[in-house]
Amino acid sequence: MGLQPFAMMLVAGLGSTYAFAQTGSALVDGTRTSTPNPAQAAERRPLSSEERGDIFLARKMYREAIDTFREGSPKDPVLHNKEGIAYHQLLQLDQALKEYQLAVKLKPDYEEAINNIGAIYYTKRNYRRATTWFTRALALAPDDYKSAAVYVNLGSSWFSRKNYERAQAAFQTAVRLDPEVFERHGSFGVMMQERNIEDRAKFHFYLAKMYAKSGRNELSLQYLRKAFEEGLKDKEKATEAPEFNPLRNLPEFKELLKLEPRVL
Numbered sequence: 001m002g003l004q005p006f007a008m009m010l011v012a013g014l015g016s017t018y019a020f021a022q023t024g025s026a027l028v029d030g031t032r033t034s035t036p037n038p039a040q041a042a043e044r045r046p047l048s049s050e051e052r053g054d055i056f057l058a059r060k061m062y063r064e065a066i067d068t069f070r071e072g073s074p075k076d077p078v079l080h081n082k083e084g085i086a087y088h089q090l091l092q093l094d095q096a097l098k099e100y101q102l103a104v105k106l107k108p109d110y111e112e113a114i115n116n117i118g119a120i121y122y123t124k125r126n127y128r129r130a131t132t133w134f135t136r137a138l139a140l141a142p143d144d145y146k147s148a149a150v151y152v153n154l155g156s157s158w159f160s161r162k163n164y165e166r167a168q169a170a171f172q173t174a175v176r177l178d179p180e181v182f183e184r185h186g187s188f189g190v191m192m193q194e195r196n197i198e199d200r201a202k203f204h205f206y207l208a209k210m211y212a213k214s215g216r217n218e219l220s221l222q223y224l225r226k227a228f229e230e231g232l233k234d235k236e237k238a239t240e241a242p243e244f245n246p247l248r249n250l251p252e253f254k255e256l257l258k259l260e261p262r263v264l
Helices: 003-007 038-044 049-058 063-071 076-087 093-105 111-123 129-142 144-161 164-177 201-212 217-227 242-247 253-259
Strands: 025-027 031-034
Touching: 003 038, 049 063, 049 076, 076 093, 076 111, 093 111, 111 129, 111 144, 129 144, 144 164, 164 201, 201 217, 201 242, 217 242, 217 253, 242 253
Parallel strands: none
Antiparallel strands: 025 031
16 A cells, blocks of 8 residues: 555544534534534634634645644644644645644643654654654553544554554554544544555454454454455465454355455
């Protein structure tokens, strides 16, 4: 898998996240609130530069978002983090890194920005440094569903370093904290979630084993199918893993074994 596709789908919310112009709702410090569309909001009170920038982010108007965030205080770490995300989505990684670093300089315990620095290094394939930053973010993040995305990031780093045992442990923790963490898609918030795995077949195979072990058979079969379609080697040997024992007599599992490998 190339870097760009997953670099553009990296995200999950931790802490406050921006207003979604399409849905009219937002998460503010983890609490969902009603947010009117821009026209309605203007009638009640002027939107802040952060709120207007959030709307541009939601619309994927990244240049406009950057310009709008810059209208706010240069000492606001949240604005620097969000500006970094806009640059990140434009794949201007050095500029994004600069903004994340400014955010951390202004707020040393800013776990979202610390995580995002790790995401930059991951995209640059500096997996060792990415692991360090994700670990640092986890030391600051709450041990709840909000930190699940960081564990996904950490697991991705270990996976890319071929330390599959540590990767699997991180992924399992992520799923324990947020059972749907691998299934979430859509708009992003203030923290980048890294899923850019080069060996997609092996990655999906490990997810299939993990879900099989936890009794989530439907997801296990789903990821096992993806692994086969992406050319998993030694398919028969791979499916002998003990995690798949509860699935062996299922018709869906038997059908999967008949699939011919193909590249999506």
